[in-house]
Amino acid sequence: MKFNKFMQFFIELIVIIIGLFTIFIIVKDVEISIGLFSLTFGILGIIWTGIAIKSLSKGSSLRTYAISFLLCLITILLFSIWSLLARIFNWEGLLRYPIYLFITISYIIFVYTAYKMHKLGVEFGFQSQATAIKKRLKKRKH
């Protein structure tokens, strides 16, 4: 079982390396290659988060958090796509402004997501109860 998992990981790693190598060979420009490379990870992130949202219970805190995180990923991806297109077609002037717009929106949504995360921590943190249990057990033993 462990060997199979290792083999699977090994094959996946080789496939990723071959994919990267192919991107860098086909696209000669390093900046564009890195842009394409980042995009693939962004898309994968969106797919995984989408699957997670689909399987989480409707109205749950975790789902709301996952939705916020998905919005962050989407705006970051839009930022990457626009930057890549600007680089490929040498866009200048007004056409470059959406890049700043996307990154600003990303940060705003990141702050909102961080707030959601903070709320999750407050809601699902049980440290005070755990301390109370500890004290109670200590008291009972004495």
Next chain:
Amino acid sequence: MQVEQKLEKELGSLDEYVLLAKVSSKNYNSVNLKIIKHLVQVDNIPGVYVTLNKPYSAMKSIFDKENIDPKMIIFIDAVTKTNENQIKKTKDCLFIGSPEKLSDISLAMDQAVRAIPFDKKFLFFDSLSTLLIYNKAGTIIKFIHFMATKMREWKVMGIIISLEKESNQEFMDKLSQFCDKSIDLG
């Protein structure tokens, strides 16, 4: 045979298990109390009580009446309705807002169990039958499979209560296979 004796006979001195406890609606209250009383008052074991059947306020007054120390238990209440079904936290209990929010119930159980800093702890799930009212049978089977796996990972004494006569046999058989023991507690 008494509930305590039955549990002692079936589980012996096991520190970790996943138990499906089938009770009749007639004895439901007394059996639940006997199990909790035995764990908390006799064995001095802290734990997590997930209630989907009675609101926390009702559980607390019953526990007070029975001299069960509520400070030894972390309560997760998924039955009390909150504003817009939102999660509400008080110093004694976490209110999930709805029994349909299985993701939040799972997350709350995980965090609560891991927060208790002792090797011996229990997780009491009350009850499976209520889940059936709000969720599809397939979803519950998946949820219980997840919960049983987690209970083993957490190394807890896991007790899942089910009202026997309200659940069909095929469903109960499917659930029993995920648990270490399935006991009829009358």
